[in-house]
Amino acid sequence: MGNHMNKHLAMVAVTCLAATSVNAEGLPERIKSAGKVIVANQPNYPPMEYKDPATNELMGVDIDLGLALAKQLGTTVEWADIGFEQMISSLTTGRVDLIHSGMSDLPKRRDTLDFVDYMKSGAQFYTTFARKDEFKTLPNFCGKTVGMSRRTSFPDETVKWSAANCEAAGLPAIKVVGTEGSADARAQLKQGRVDAAVQGSETLPYLLNLEKNTYAVVGEPFTAVYQGIGFAKKDTELRDAYAAALQALIDSGEYKAIFAKHGLEGTLLDGIYINGNAVK
CATH class of the missing domain: 3.40.190.10 (Periplasmic binding protein-like II)
Known part of the structure; x- marks a missing residue:
């Protein structure tokens, strides 16, 4: 009995802790109970994601932003190193919760994914x-x-x-x-x-x-595309939690600081865009 009680108390303590972060209440139940998001990422695209040759540590814009967003949401990140071609199927089959890996928000990808855009490139x-x-x-x-x-x-x-x-x-x-x-x-x-x-x-x-x-x-880039964090179509709760967390990082200046650190201030967005459209 005592053991059961302690476990229960510990769970209550954890829940209270999570709720103190800004958007934890917006996260889907499965993420709250797991205490982490599993994120598809292939670290071969510097400066977006790559491994430090000396320490083998993950680095880059997507890594810094991904960790900052999870922290804002009161959760942690487990990076899943998955080949680019397998990312969308890994998401739709539930092996990962989202894709954050220098992926362009292209109209043809919006049939299967919703994107929270976070930078522009070309x-x-x-x-x-x-x-x-x-x-x-x-x-x-x-x-x-x-x-x-x-x-x-x-x-x-x-x-x-x-x-x-x-x-x-x-x-x-x-x-x-x-x-x-x-x-x-x-x-x-x-x-x-x-x-x-x-x-x-x-x-x-x-x-x-x-x-x-x-x-x-x-010259200048000859196309204009947004890079986005990809979510399964049905996972609107997680998508919206991430959009809110990104807005919080934009407001606090942390979003800009991450991009400035990597020399990419020119790629910043002026607000939240989902599937290429500004969210009012």
Whole structure:
């Protein structure tokens, strides 16, 4: 009996503790009782998520923001390292609670997911530092061979951009090369197998800083997309709790501080957007 009573008291104490954080009451019951959110993340996308080569510790914008949001919600994060292709099925089958891994909030993904958007980025052309003078403006890429990860939306977007800005102007089309990932595109660029590459604008400041005088960014991003935290369609309670927690971090200035730490102030949003639409 005594043991049973102690357990009960301990549970009451835990519940009271959780309720003191701002939004714990907004969390679904399963998360409250588990005391954690399981978050799909693949740490191969610096500066969004990556492992510190020295300590193997998870780092990046998504990691810092993910931990701050969970803290705001009075819970903890268990990161689940899942390949990008498996993330959506892991979410819909309930293996993870949400996806927070540099995922673009694309209309075609909204059939299965709801997104709480937290930054803006876009597809951006870059080339080698040695060849930067050949590419003064974006139409200079017309007729050139450009590498980019085939797992992203960049190949489709580049073909579309080329149709509107190269072919429509009587210039040759960009030759799009789908690579194994962004690192593969960079390797092919360095080897001279492609003339240029396309990557998410949010990743390029980190890259330029890491490998000085190796690459040159050309022009502005040629698409505009939001990155979002993905939730299962039926999980509106968790989605709304996260939206409220993000608003609290925006209000406190912590949101801005996280992005400033990673040199990405230019990607900040001015408020809460769900599935690309501002929430009034």
